[in-house]
Amino acid sequence: MAVATQDGSTLAADNGEAEVWLRGRRIPEHWWGYVLVAPAMLLVLGLILYPVIYSFWLSVHSKHAYLPIETFVGLDNFRYFLTDFDGFWRGLWLGTVYAFGTVALQLVFGVGAALLLNQTFIGRGFVRGCALFPYMVPTIVVVILMRWILNDNYGVLPYALRLVGLEPGLMLGPESIMLSLILISTWTYFPFIVIGTLARLQTIDPELYGAAKVDGAGPLRRFWHITLPQIRSVLFVLVLLRFLFMFTKFDIIWLFASGTGVGYFTRTLPIYTYVKTFQELQVGMGAALSVVIFLILVAFALLYFRLFKRANEP
Amino acid sequence: MQQAFGESRRYGYRTLLAGATLALLLPTALAAQERVIQVWHTEPNPATKAVMDEIIADFIETHPDVRIEHEAVGWGDLDLKMQAALAAGAPPTLTQAQTYVERSLAAKGMLMPLNDVFDSIGRDDIFDVINFIHTYDDGNNYGISHAVGADTIIIRKDFYREAGLDPDTAPATWDEWLEQLKALTIDSDGDGRMDRYGLGLAGPSFFINEDLYMWVGSNGGRLFDEVGRPTFTEPQVIETLEFWKELNDCCLSPDWLSQSYLDTFANLATGQVASILGWGRGTGYFEQYAPDAVAAGDIAVFDSKPAGPSGEPGKFVTQFDNESWIVFKDADNADVAVEFLEFFYEPANYLKYVESVPTHLLPIRKSIAADPAYLANPAFEKWEDWVQAQLKIIAEDDPRPLLMTQWEDLKLPFTAEIAGSGILADMVTDVVQGIRTPMEAAERAQGRAEELITQLGYRKW
Numbered sequence: 001m002a003v004a005t006q007d008g009s010t011l012a013a014d015n016g017e018a019e020v021w022l023r024g025r026r027i028p029e030h031w032w033g034y035v036l037v038a039p040a041m042l043l044v045l046g047l048i049l050y051p052v053i054y055s056f057w058l059s060v061h062s063k064h065a066y067l068p069i070e071t072f073v074g075l076d077n078f079r080y081f082l083t084d085f086d087g088f089w090r091g092l093w094l095g096t097v098y099a100f101g102t103v104a105l106q107l108v109f110g111v112g113a114a115l116l117l118n119q120t121f122i123g124r125g126f127v128r129g130c131a132l133f134p135y136m137v138p139t140i141v142v143v144i145l146m147r148w149i150l151n152d153n154y155g156v157l158p159y160a161l162r163l164v165g166l167e168p169g170l171m172l173g174p175e176s177i178m179l180s181l182i183l184i185s186t187w188t189y190f191p192f193i194v195i196g197t198l199a200r201l202q203t204i205d206p207e208l209y210g211a212a213k214v215d216g217a218g219p220l221r222r223f224w225h226i227t228l229p230q231i232r233s234v235l236f237v238l239v240l241l242r243f244l245f246m247f248t249k250f251d252i253i254w255l256f257a258s259g260t261g262v263g264y265f266t267r268t269l270p271i272y273t274y275v276k277t278f279q280e281l282q283v284g285m286g287a288a289l290s291v292v293i294f295l296i297l298v299a300f301a302l303l304y305f306r307l308f309k310r311a312n313e314p
Numbered sequence: 315m316q317q318a319f320g321e322s323r324r325y326g327y328r329t330l331l332a333g334a335t336l337a338l339l340l341p342t343a344l345a346a347q348e349r350v351i352q353v354w355h356t357e358p359n360p361a362t363k364a365v366m367d368e369i370i371a372d373f374i375e376t377h378p379d380v381r382i383e384h385e386a387v388g389w390g391d392l393d394l395k396m397q398a399a400l401a402a403g404a405p406p407t408l409t410q411a412q413t414y415v416e417r418s419l420a421a422k423g424m425l426m427p428l429n430d431v432f433d434s435i436g437r438d439d440i441f442d443v444i445n446f447i448h449t450y451d452d453g454n455n456y457g458i459s460h461a462v463g464a465d466t467i468i469i470r471k472d473f474y475r476e477a478g479l480d481p482d483t484a485p486a487t488w489d490e491w492l493e494q495l496k497a498l499t500i501d502s503d504g505d506g507r508m509d510r511y512g513l514g515l516a517g518p519s520f521f522i523n524e525d526l527y528m529w530v531g532s533n534g535g536r537l538f539d540e541v542g543r544p545t546f547t548e549p550q551v552i553e554t555l556e557f558w559k560e561l562n563d564c565c566l567s568p569d570w571l572s573q574s575y576l577d578t579f580a581n582l583a584t585g586q587v588a589s590i591l592g593w594g595r596g597t598g599y600f601e602q603y604a605p606d607a608v609a610a611g612d613i614a615v616f617d618s619k620p621a622g623p624s625g626e627p628g629k630f631v632t633q634f635d636n637e638s639w640i641v642f643k644d645a646d647n648a649d650v651a652v653e654f655l656e657f658f659y660e661p662a663n664y665l666k667y668v669e670s671v672p673t674h675l676l677p678i679r680k681s682i683a684a685d686p687a688y689l690a691n692p693a694f695e696k697w698e699d700w701v702q703a704q705l706k707i708i709a710e711d712d713p714r715p716l717l718m719t720q721w722e723d724l725k726l727p728f729t730a731e732i733a734g735s736g737i738l739a740d741m742v743t744d745v746v747q748g749i750r751t752p753m754e755a756a757e758r759a760q761g762r763a764e765e766l767i768t769q770l771g772y773r774k775w
Contacts, residue, residue: 064770065401067422086758151577152569153586167507172572174747259394260517261571261743263736278397279734280766 058287065281077288087272088289092296095268098182099247105186106242107235110193115227117194118201128198135191143255146184147172177262185252189245193238200234201227240304244297250274269293349647350381351654352406354396355460356389356637359595362670369663373654380650389637390520390575397734405642408651413447413715414729416457416638420450421727426643426652427454434656435679443708444678447636447715447724457638458655461668461675463594464707465528465633466615466700470607473498473510473588484616486627488533488557491620495565498588512565514587516575519739524633524716525591526738529554531631531719533622537738538719542726543775544763546741546756550624555745555752557622562746571743583607593635594673594704597697617703618711634713635674661685673697676704728772737762 059077063070081088117128134142149157150171161168171180204227212222250270257266267275269289277286355366363386370382387395389410396415399405411419419425428448432455437445444462448455467484474481477497485491495512502509515525527537535550545551567573567587576599578590583604600613607613619630639658641651657663665682668675672693677683694701707713714721717729732738741759744750750758767773 062769065397066403066405066424086762147572153567153577153581154584170569170572173569174571174743177572257572259519260574261519261522261739261746262517263519264740264743275734275736278394278401279731279736281397281401281731281734282766282769283401285769 055287055290058284059291060288061284063283065277065283070284073284077285078292080285081288081292087267088269088292091267091269091272094178094266095247095270097178098185098249098253098266098268099243101178101182102185102189102246103239103242105182106190106193107239109186110190110238111197111231111235113190114194114197114201115223117198131194132191134188137188139188139251140255142184142188143252146180147256150180172257172262174262174265177257177265181253181256181266184256185246185249188252189242192242196234196238197231200231204230236308240301243300243304247297247300248293269296347379348381349377349379349650350383351408351645351647351650353382353384353651353654354387354392354406354409355384356387356392356410357671357675358386358388359598359671361598362386362667362675365666365670369658369667370654372663373657376657377650377653380647380654382654390518393520393730393734397730405645407645407648408639408641408654410460410637411457411640412637412717412730412733413457413724414717414726414733416448416640417724418727418730419640419642420456424642424644425456426641426648427456428458428639428641428652428655429455430652431455431458431639431655431659435659439679439681441678441680441683443634444636448638451725457640458659459636459638459678461635461637462678462708463635463674463676464704464713465524465591465593465635466617466703466707467589467619468582468592468596468613468615469589470582470585470612471614472607472610472612473585477588481614484618485620486618487620488622492557492560492564495561495589499565510585511567511587512589513561514567514573514578514581514590515570516578516591517571517573518575519736520733521575522739522742523733525558526554526742527714527717527719528619528631528633529557529622531714532619532625532629533557534625534629535622536719536723537717538723538726539775540722541774542728542767542772544732544760544767546760546763547753550622552752552756553622553624555742555755558742559745559748559752571746579603582613594675594697594700595671597673597693597700598671615700615703617699617706630711631719632707632711632713634708634715636678636715673700676701676708726772728767728770731766731770732763735762735766737766 058070060072060074061070062073062077113131117124117131121127149155152158152170152172155171158168158171169176208226208230209222212226217225247268248270249268253266253268253271254274257263258271263271270293273286273289273293276282276289353370355362357363357366366384366386370384374380374382385406392410393412393415396405396409396411416425432440432445432448441462444459448457448459450456469481471481474494477494477500479494479497485494498510498512499508500510501507515521530537530551533550533554535548535554536545537551539545562570567581570578573581575592578587579592579596579599580603581587582590583600597613600608604613618628619632621627621630639655641648641655645651658667659679661679661682664677664679665685665688668677668682669688669691672691677688682688715724717733718724723729737759740762741755744755744758745752749755764773
């Protein structure tokens with residue numbers, strides 16, 4: 001092995017490990033590994049670990065958003081949320097409804113669309129491109145368009161439904177705002193499931209389907225006994241990711257409903273965290289909420305792995 | 315040859331090094347000389363924005379070392395943007411803000427006194443109410459209104475006439491108003507679905523806060539007592555919530571909670587509602603989207619608002635639109651922002667500014683208000699009633715800044731936090747949606763507000 005010596009030439013160390021000499025002192029070569037990794041580690045520490053630790057630190061303090069004063073309050077912020085039924089518990093419930101609702105629908109429509117797009121037909125490439133379109137539209141555009149379409153006074157959808165004799169009710173009203181939000185979110189994010197599932201579908205050996213057909217299996221049985229087992233591992237990851245994304249979703253919920261009176265009916269935990277931090281200006285409370293959300297998601301991920309990972313192992 | 319090449323290379327290295335050093339240092343040196351300020355204003359209206367561009371360009375011409383980065387922010391969004399910027403520690407140098415934001419920030423020692431701006435205008439030339447609002451106990455001025463206006467009930471006269479109502483007679487009491495609004499809410503084709511509602515309100519929390527404090531004030535009530543304790547369970551507030559519920563059930567556009575402020579203007583322009591609450595800037599909107607109604611003189615405003623059952627007849631609270639300019643004292647180049655404000659209020663510049671939306675931006679300078687050049691603006695003839703209604707309200711009816719049901723509320727340091735918290739909007743939503751009775755909703759809001767004030771360290775009871 002080539003190593004550097006005091007005079008700049010290189011030698012092989014007896015133990016096989018490369019050596020470096022610096023000002024007369026021998027430095028094992030594996031130290032260079034640390035040195036080279038250090039910038040990346042510093043970045044990780046600075047950009048990921050520091051904010052997380054700072055968030056934990058803030059969560060045990062009472063701090064006004066823009067006054068440089070903080071007071072240590074221990075676990076008071078967390079204790080507050082235990083009995084905060086209108087804020088925290090309601091937000092947890094609404095967030096759970098939103099996350100489960102959107103993920104379930106994304107799964108159904110995403111897998112369905114992927115199965116269709118895996119078939120051979122004229123214009124398949126174009127249709128595949130169209131299927132990805134909702135995911136490419138900026139959230140603000142989606143929200144403006146949808147609020148326009150669903151508006152009770154001049155929206156095209158209520159108008160069309162009334163033309164055919166149906167009364168849609170208030171699609172942006174308090175009673176249906178969550179449903180509208182779930183449907184819009186599903187439309188926006190289901191291509192994520194399509195991409196993942198379609199990629200896996202394309203790697204399934206066609207001979208499996210051929211053999212199943214020979215054995216007399218119909219489309220439903222082929223889906224159940226061949227397709228589903230093959231895509232199960234992909235769906236396992238996709239569902240986990242989508243749930244984490246949807247439970248922490250902020251932009252579309254905020255833009256679609258929050259800030260108005262009906263925002264009361266879509267105030268999920270991330271929105272409530274924003275309200276605490278930036279509107280009530282209580283950064284300590286907001287940090288405590290973010291820590292709680294983090295812990296909820298860790299618990300969910302652990303439970304999810306425990307329940308479903310074994311079922312996905314070959 | 316080789317030596318010559320070596321020297322040439324060394325020379326090249328030196329030149330390169332010198333060039334690189336110069337390239338690194340030059341921008342720093344230039345940046346050190348350049349004084350940059352960030353300005354947010356609440357007039358995204360193209361005409362006002364163009365005037366702001368012009369005023370800024372003129373200022374820079376006389377201050378070549380200054381760069382002004384300016385942004386027009388819709389005033390419904392300003393509070394949110396400001397709070398996020400403050401929490402991130404990156405507020406602009408100079409911004410417009412609601413009075414309660416100015417008061418909250420001044421109480422926290424974050425604002426720069428603008429006494430020089432007042433002096434440069436001449437305090438005698440500023441309307442008394444502006445001097446009063448922006449003069450603090452320590453004698454300093456921490457903000458100055460950019461312009462003034464008043465919130466009014468905007469109606470469609472043609473719909474009033476159709477309903478057999480006199481469009482020139484404003485309702486004096488809530489009962490009278492309800493009767494009017496019921497008559498204006500109609501199912502014209504008999505299909506069981508209302509085709510027009512009496513009143514359209516905007517649903518964002520910001521506007522619910524507005525309506526609530528105006529109605530509580532018009533009902534002889536208040537939102538906070540002498541020591542700043544919330545008074546949401548007082549009878550005047552409960553009556554207001556009951557009134558709101560009744561209004562919601564009979565006469566409000568049913569999706570009002572999800573309607574934006576501009577939606578309400580669209581609804582009035584297209585005849586979905588017969589009246590709304592709003593500001594003079596709406597004239598431009600109607601000219602564009604309801605030209606026939608404008609030409610027929612059917613867009614009009616009342617010069618008063620009705621009083622609630624516990625209020626005094628003829629006395630009402632409406633919003634005094636008097637957003638302030640404020641300067642953050644710790645911002646870089648705060649002194650430049652003060653210089654810019656002095657320039658902004660110079661007669662020629664200020665005249666251009668208020669004339670950009672003459673029906674909305676009424677001047678704070680007496681000399682401008684009386685200036686024949688200003689009064690000759692054609693918009694005043696076209697929208698004379700609207701302007702006169704605002705002037706009458708400002709002169710005679712004691713309108714108050716947002717969330718101030720009484721002038722003593724100016725001293726409360728936590729109004730911005732209450733406004734942003736959504737507590738008031740939740741209380742109203744609870745009631746109009748039938749989730750809680752007015753008293754239950756008020757008690758819940760009272761508890762939340764007291765808790766918030768306590769957590770912020772401002773509890774004094």
